[in-house]
Amino acid sequence: MQGQNRSNIRPGIEVDIVLKKDQATGKLTRGIVKDILTKSPNHPHGIKVRLQDGQVGRVKEIMRT
Structure with missing residues (x-):
């Protein structure tokens, strides 16, 4: 699933x-x-998130929900 x-x-x-x-x-x-760091309901480059290890980036793929 896309992010x-x-x-x-x-x-x-x-x-x-x-x-x-x-x-x-x-x-x-x-x-x-x-x-979840992005406030808007969608973003063309992916929603920006912080992982549990502290890394920050844009979601490209959701592995499981």
Whole structure:
């Protein structure tokens, strides 16, 4: 599932994100959502989240809900 809609994302789900430093390469980082940082209901580049390990990036794929 894609990560452009805020309604699909909630704390505790597993996602793949792109970190700011990896935007050029598109390298994905997997983790569990701790906080949702984007306030708008959707974002074309993916909803920005903070993972439980503290990394921040935009959701590209939702692994499971």
